[in-house]
Amino acid sequence: MERTFIMVKPDGVQRGLIGEIVSRFEKKGLKLVGAKLMNVSRELAEAHYAEHKEKPFFGELVDFITSGPVFAMVWEGNQAIAISRSMMGKTNPLDAAPGTIRGDYALSVGMNIIHGSDSPESAQREIGLWFGEDAIISYEKTVSAWI
Numbered sequence: 001m002e003r004t005f006i007m008v009k010p011d012g013v014q015r016g017l018i019g020e021i022v023s024r025f026e027k028k029g030l031k032l033v034g035a036k037l038m039n040v041s042r043e044l045a046e047a048h049y050a051e052h053k054e055k056p057f058f059g060e061l062v063d064f065i066t067s068g069p070v071f072a073m074v075w076e077g078n079q080a081i082a083i084s085r086s087m088m089g090k091t092n093p094l095d096a097a098p099g100t101i102r103g104d105y106a107l108s109v110g111m112n113i114i115h116g117s118d119s120p121e122s123a124q125r126e127i128g129l130w131f132g133e134d135a136i137i138s139y140e141k142t143v144s145a146w147i
């Protein structure tokens with residue numbers, strides 16, 4: 001069983017896509033184990049995207065993520081990390097297949113609606129950074145036997 005950190009970015013929140021995105025993850029069969037609507041400090045944004053610190057777009061990326069509230073979530077399930085990445089689609093909406101979240105809702109790489117952890121190491125780091133283990137809920141979903 002895996003956990004992954006998923007975030008609806010400020011553009012997704014402003015465009016009213018929280019419900020649509022949560023719905024897609026629920027219908028897929030993943031289990032929501034943590035969620036919060038929050039403003040992001042520059043410090044948190046810089047720590048979250050630390051791997052991109054030297055990239056030319058880093059400043060813009062941090063400006064964007066701190067520009068309005070985000071909806072941060074933790075989803076749990078078999079292969080949750082890879083499954084979520086495939087539901088999101090490629091980073092650049094130009095390459096994201098129709099049917100994926102970015103393929104259906106985004107036009108530009110700078111505003112691509114959603115973030116998802118890209119590996120087990122990233123997921124662990126990001127869940128710790130945004131939630132901490134105490135904020136994650138453990139519960140049984142009886143429907144899990146059918147997924």
Ligand code: RTP
Nearest residue numbers: 057061090091109110111112114115116117118
């Ligand atoms: P994310 O971390 O946000 O889930 O996106 P990702 O894994 O698909 O892509 P990543 O390579 O980690 O890039 C992080 C975010 O930086 C912005 N970006 N801009 N201007 C550019 O060439 C460029 N490249 C990346 C995107 O918003 C991307 O989601």
Ligand code: MG
Nearest residue numbers: 115116117118
């Ligand atoms: Mg990434």
